[in-house]
Amino acid sequence: MKNHNLFATLLIAASGWLAAPAHAALRVLACEPEWGALVQELGGALVEVSVATTALQDPHQIQAKPSLIAKARNADLLVCTGAELEVGWLPVLLQQSGNAKIQPGQPGNFAAADFVRKLDVPTQVDRSQGDVHAAGNPHIQTDPRNIALVATALTERLQQLDAEQRQRVRRSRETDFQQRWQQAMARWTRQGRSG
Amino acid sequence: MSASIDPWWRGAVNIALEPDNSVSVEEAFVQTTALGNGLTVKAGRFLSDIGYLNSQHAHTWDFIDAPLAYQAMLGGQFADDGLQLRWLAPTDQFIELGIEVGRGRSFPAPTLRATASAPRRSHCTPAATSATATAGAPACRISSAKASEQALTQLDANDFVVDSLFNGRSNVTILDAVWKWAPDGNATRTNFKLQGEWLRSSRSGTLAYDTAGANLLGDYAQVSTGWYLQAVYQFMPRWRVGLRTEQLDGGAVSYVGLTLFDANGYQPRKNTLMVDFSASEFSRLRLQYARDQARMGFTDNQWQLQYQMSLGAHGAHSF
Numbered sequence: 001m002k003n004h005n006l007f008a009t010l011l012i013a014a015s016g017w018l019a020a021p022a023h024a025a026l027r028v029l030a031c032e033p034e035w036g037a038l039v040q041e042l043g044g045a046l047v048e049v050s051v052a053t054t055a056l057q058d059p060h061q062i063q064a065k066p067s068l069i070a071k072a073r074n075a076d077l078l079v080c081t082g083a084e085l086e087v088g089w090l091p092v093l094l095q096q097s098g099n100a101k102i103q104p105g106q107p108g109n110f111a112a113a114d115f116v117r118k119l120d121v122p123t124q125v126d127r128s129q130g131d132v133h134a135a136g137n138p139h140i141q142t143d144p145r146n147i148a149l150v151a152t153a154l155t156e157r158l159q160q161l162d163a164e165q166r167q168r169v170r171r172s173r174e175t176d177f178q179q180r181w182q183q184a185m186a187r188w189t190r191q192g193r194s195g
Numbered sequence: 196m197s198a199s200i201d202p203w204w205r206g207a208v209n210i211a212l213e214p215d216n217s218v219s220v221e222e223a224f225v226q227t228t229a230l231g232n233g234l235t236v237k238a239g240r241f242l243s244d245i246g247y248l249n250s251q252h253a254h255t256w257d258f259i260d261a262p263l264a265y266q267a268m269l270g271g272q273f274a275d276d277g278l279q280l281r282w283l284a285p286t287d288q289f290i291e292l293g294i295e296v297g298r299g300r301s302f303p304a305p306t307l308r309a310t311a312s313a314p315r316r317s318h319c320t321p322a323a324t325s326a327t328a329t330a331g332a333p334a335c336r337i338s339s340a341k342a343s344e345q346a347l348t349q350l351d352a353n354d355f356v357v358d359s360l361f362n363g364r365s366n367v368t369i370l371d372a373v374w375k376w377a378p379d380g381n382a383t384r385t386n387f388k389l390q391g392e393w394l395r396s397s398r399s400g401t402l403a404y405d406t407a408g409a410n411l412l413g414d415y416a417q418v419s420t421g422w423y424l425q426a427v428y429q430f431m432p433r434w435r436v437g438l439r440t441e442q443l444d445g446g447a448v449s450y451v452g453l454t455l456f457d458a459n460g461y462q463p464r465k466n467t468l469m470v471d472f473s474a475s476e477f478s479r480l481r482l483q484y485a486r487d488q489a490r491m492g493f494t495d496n497q498w499q500l501q502y503q504m505s506l507g508a509h510g511a512h513s514f
Binding site for chain 1: 199202205226228229230231232233234235281282283285286287288289290375379380381382383476512513514
């Protein structure tokens with residue numbers, strides 16, 4: 001039975017490869033390492049992920065450097081936080097990429113903050129308050145429940161963008177991820193109580 | 196002011212209020228966003244992509260004034276009414292080719308009228324670093340611009356203003372390189388930027404030189420070069436210091452065997468030191484000291500204080 005499953009998977013992968021020659025994997029550019037890791041988990045070998053920033057960098061203040069522009073030009077999907085977190089550099093990156101697929105509003109532009117409830121959405125914004133995020137607090141990664149919501153939306157997006165043959169694979173990967181994530185959250189909750 | 200127009204276009208307008216109470220349109224263009232395949236078309240009045248500093252708005256420059264070479268060869272900053280086509284190659288290395296065609300509104304420096312100009316440029320990144328590397332990305336670029344049929348105003352060897360009609364080709368070629376570095380790639384606290392450009396301007400054609408009864412027409416050729424090198428270091432949050440050194444070479448002029456325009460071999464030079472403080476992304480105070488030896492035999496010591504305040508919506512800056 002196990003062998004049979006493996007065979008089916010291989011067959012699916014092979015037919016996908018034949019259908020889309022050259023770069024078969026979906027090329028994903030993630031703005032932050034969190035989303036890079038999530039796309040990699042959900043997409044597995046079917047995605048080729050590059051990440052625009054490192055955990056040591058401040059994602060508010062990155063520059064649209066040439067190597068990033070080249071990556072944006074070739075990306076099929078852009079996965080970012082949104083809610084103006086990348087407002088200092090992402091618009092320039094998109095402008096200079098000449099890539100229609102990842103422009104705002106296109107299926108290739110995924111903003112994680114669109115799929116969770118944002119906190120601290122200001123009713124009034126003024127520069128005298130400092131550099132405020134007008135679309136609400138974009139630091140949604142700090143709540144693990146948000147990650148689960150984003151994972152569901154991101155899987156749907158991957159399915160929308162990719163050939164139909166692979167959807168079964170993606171769905172099983174998402175189920176697997178969600179299971180592990182729920183377990184992890186339960187563990188963190190326990191640890192939080194005991195600590 | 197910059198905004199999306201619809202899913203296919205974005206537009207930007209920059210209106211400048213001049214010291215003489217007039218209003219001028221610095222930039223007003225539309226740009227495609229959805230052509231795909233790395234293609235972008237821009238139409239309208241825009242800052243040319245020639246060189247590194249030229250396409251950046253003056254308020255993002257690290258020094259108050261443009262380098263001498265820009266002032267001499269590009270008229271400070273070159274903007275034209277025209278069309279720009281850019282293509283980004285589908286490679287992991289950043290390679291971009293661009294071509295611009297304009298009506299020659301202001302090119303190059305002392306020009307009153309030029310009918311055609313077509314700068315083109317190509318980029319190359321010898322070692323584009325990935326996002327995981329600690330250093331910034333070095334970039335270099337070659338660009339050049341051409342113009343023909345220009346009326347020129349210039350000084351002759353006796354410093355008299357000469358009105359003359361030049362008919363021929365002007366060509367400006369710029370080689371620029373920039374290297375940015377920050378510890379762990381995080382530029383928030385401290386960062387360093389080294390940038391330099393080398394400009395070469397050449398003119399060849401015929402010059403009708405008409406002054407005080409002398410009506411001459413003859414072949415004219417001139418080549419001049421200039422460069423600057425600057426380093427800016429943000430040594431603590433909000434505070435930066437910078438040093439710029441630059442030089443021009445007037446080069447040689449050949450004009451029907453006459454010595455009217457002969458340069459005296461003097462090479463203007465200038466050293467500039469600046470320190471600035473940015474209370475936020477939107478306000479900056481800058482003090483600049485320049486030791487300017489642009490005039491032969493004179494040294495000007497210049498102190499300048501500048502404040503920059505950005506009001507309202509403001510777009511992101513390019514690399």
